[in-house]
Amino acid sequence: MLKDKACIYAIIESMRAVLRYVRGRSFEQFQQDEQLIDAVIRRMQIIGEATKRLSSQLRQSHPQIPWQQMAGMRDRLIHGYHEVELPQIWHAVTEIVPLPLPQLQTILTQMPDPLAD
DSSP: OHHHHHHHHHHHHHHHHHHHHHTTOOHHHHHTOHHHHHHHHHHHHHHHHHHHHSOHHHHHHOTTSOHHHHHHHHHHHHHTGGGOOHHHHHHIIIIITTTTHHHHHHHHHHSOOTTOO
């Protein structure tokens, strides 16, 4: 449970960061900013890695979250970096990342605090 909570927290924080990074920017601005691309890709990798570390029990209990898609993006970024297509990353950041964020925040708040009595 503690590992799951830490992973959900990491996913949420990285999603929030990615959304902050691209807020107010166009795809054209994104594709011309190497630092922004690197930052977004790194956060997407963190999202995917943290997703892979979640227990199968947690993932199965929340089938509405696109766990497989989230983990799969990490695999594509890690194992095919030279083939990364910026339109796909932009689509993921602007269309996919925002969708599960409210649900993940709810999951996090419903998880027990391991330090509480």
